[in-house]
Amino acid sequence: MKTQYTLKTLSALILGLGAAGVAHAAGFQLLEQNASGIGSAYAGSAAIAEDASTVYFNPAGMTMLPGMNVSAGAVAIKPSFKFSDGGTTGPTAFGGVPLGPFGGRPTGGGDGGDAGSWAAVPNAYFTWEVNPRVWLGLGVGAPFGLMTEYEQGWAGRYHSEKFSIESININPSIAFKATDTLSFGLGVNWMQLDADYRKAQAIHNPGTGAYLGDFQARVKAKGDAWGWNAGVLWQATPDTRFGLSYRSKVKIDADGTTRVSNRSVNPAFLAAPQLGGLIGPHDAETSVELPDTAILSVVHQLNDRWTLLGDVSWTGWSSIPELKIQNTGIPDAKLDLRFKDAWRVALGAHYRYSDSWTFKGGVAWDQSPVRDDAFRPASLPDNDRYWVSLGAQYRFNKNTKVDVGYAHLFVKNTSVNNTSDPKGAGVLKGDYKSSADIIGVQFSHQF
Template structure:
C-alpha cells in the first residue's frame, strides 16, 4: 500500500534523509525543533531555550550558554482519506489509499560563543516538504498519482548582544530542493495511443540561497519579544520529464510523448514572526506567536520542456494560485518542580488554498487547529530533554478541480484529514 508520508528532509551527512507531507499549512514544516511542539510553537522567536533558536530567531543565541548543541526528531502521522462524490475519471476510478503514514523529521543545531557578546551557530533542517502518493491508480491519477518535494537547509548564523536589552541575529541559508511529480497521461486513450495506462514523471532539483534576520528584546526580567524574518528562496529546478508505458512508442509521431529535459521555476515563500514570552509567577509563563507566510509567491507553476523538437513549450501548468496566510499560537508553561516543566499550546493555521476549485489533489490542504501538550525534563544542569505531542484537527476538505479540457478529468469529492505529531529534543551545554 502506498502512503503520503511527512518530510524527507535532513541535514547533510549527519542525519538520515527522511520523506513526507507537510504538517503545517501548505507544504511548510514547522518541526524545525521538537521542543516547541508542546507549546504549538507559540513564542518561537522569543523562547531561545536551546540552540534551535538559530532557525526561529538567530538573535536568541545570546541567551544560551557558551557552547550548546541540540538534536531533535519528530514523528508525524497524517491521514488524508478521499471520498469520490461525482468525479469524472474516464478509465480511472477509485478513491485511492489512505494517504497517511508515520515518518520522521530530524534536526540539528550548534551554537558557540566567540566572546561574551558574539555568537556563531549553524543549523541543519528542512523548512518545506511534501509527499502525496495515492497508490497505483485512482480516479484522480491523471492530475497526480504522486507528488514529492524535499528541501535540505544549512543555516550558518551570527548573533550580537548589543546591550542587556537588545540582541540582533543574521544568517545565510544554502538550500537544496528536489521535486518529483508522477501522473497518468490522460483519463482515456486517444485512438491507438494508450494514454490512460501510460505515465509522465517529472524529476527536477536545484540549489539556491536565502537569508534570515532576527531581533530579541528583553523588555523586563519577565518579558521578552522576538521578531524574525526569513527571505524567499528562488529555485530554478532542472531535470527531465519521462514518458513510460505504451504511449512512449508514439513519441516519434507526437513529440509531446517523448522523454525530454525539463525546467520548473518556483519561489518558496518568505516568513515573518513576532513572538512574546511573559512570566506570570514563579511557576507560570505565557507564550504568544503571530506569523505570516508569503504563499502568494506560488502562483501558476509551468513545467517547460527544455530539449527536443518542441523545446520551450509548456508541458503542463500546476495552477496553485496560493494566497498569503497567517498563523496564531498561544502557549503556557507550568514549572512543576526543579526537574520538570509542563507545556501546553493551541494554534490556528490558515491554508494558502483559496477554494475547492483551486485545491490540487497533490496538496489537499485546509485550515488546521493545533492542540499540543509536552514536558521538559532537566536531566542535569547542562542537559535537557523535551517531549511533545500535537493533534491537528482539519475540517472536511472539499475539492472540485476541473481539468477536463486538458484530458486530466474532474476530481470532485471530500477529504477526511488529521495529523498526529510526536517529538523529542535533547539539548546539551558543554
C-alpha cells in the same frame, strides 16, 4: 497539429512537480524545526530561546545561551488524506481535440486509500558565545517537505498518484548583544530541494479520439539557492520578552527529467509517431519562489511556576500565483494555483513542576494558502487546521535536558472541485477527511 496537442497534454504532467512543490505549518512548509516547541504548539518560537534551535526561529535568541550549546532531534509526522469521490471525471479531450465517436473518456478507479504516510524531519543546531557581545551559530534542518501517495489507478490518477519533496537547509548565523536588553541576529541559508512526482496520462487514438489506456510520467528534479534570515530580541521587562524574526524568499531553479512509460496501452498503437515518440526521457526545468515568513512572539514569566507564550506568524505564499515549466521536446505549459498569504496564531504555556520536570501545552490556528476548491491539487489537499499540543521537558542536570512533544492537527473538512485542466486531467470532485499526528524528541546540552 494533433501531435502537438498530444505533447501539450503530456507537458501538463510535469507541472505536477510545481503543484506538489507548492502543495504543509499549512502548505508544504514544515514548522517542525525542533521537538522542544511541539508541546506548546510553537507558541513564542521567536522569543523563547530555550535551546540552540533558536538559530532557525530567531538568531538573536542565541544571546540567551551562554557558552557552547548543542541541540539535536527528530520529529515524526503522519498526515492522513482520505478522499471520497463525489463525481470525478476523466479527461474530456485528446490534447484539446474533443473525443471521437469510437471512444469515451476514461472513468473508474477507487478513492485512492490514505494518501498520507509517516515522514521524519531531523534537525541539529550549535551555538557558541565568542565573547559577551558576539555569538555564532549553525543550524541544519528541513524547512519544506511533504509526501502524498494514492493507490495506483485511483479516480484522480490524472491529477496525482505520488508526490514527495525533500529539502535540506544549512544556516550559519551571528548574533550581537547591543545592550543588556536588546539583541540582533543575522543568518544566511543554503537550501536544496528534491522532488519526485508521478501521475497517469490518458492516451487516445490520434485519429478517432478513442481512449487507448494510460501512460505514466515520473518527474524528478533538483535545485538549490541562497536566502537569509534576521531577528531582534527585546527584554522589555525582567519578566517579558519579545522576538521578531524574518526569513527571506528563496528562488529555486530546478532541473529535472520526465520519464514516460506505458502502463496499459496496447503496444501495437505505439507505432504511431504521435504516441511512440512520447516514451522516453524529456528534459524539464522550472522555477519556484519559496515564500518568506515573519514571526512576532512574546514570552511572559507569570511566576516561578508558569510561563505564558504567544505568537503571530505570516507566510507569503502569494509568491507562487502560478507555476511555469520549460520543456525540451514538449511545449511549455503553466499551472494556475492562486495561493494566498497565510497567518498562524499560537498560544502556549509552560508549567515548571520541579527542578527536573517542566510540562507544556498549546493550541494554534494555522491558515492554508489554498482557498479555492477549484484549484485545490490532489498532491496537496490542504485546508485550515487547529493544533492541540502537549509536551514535557526533563532536566538530567543544569546543563542537559530532553524534550518530548505530541500534537494532533484537526483539519477542516475539505471539498475539492478541481477544474483547472478538465481536458487533460479531468475534474477531481469530492471531499477529503484529513488530520495529522506529530511526535518528536529533542536533546540539548550546554558545555
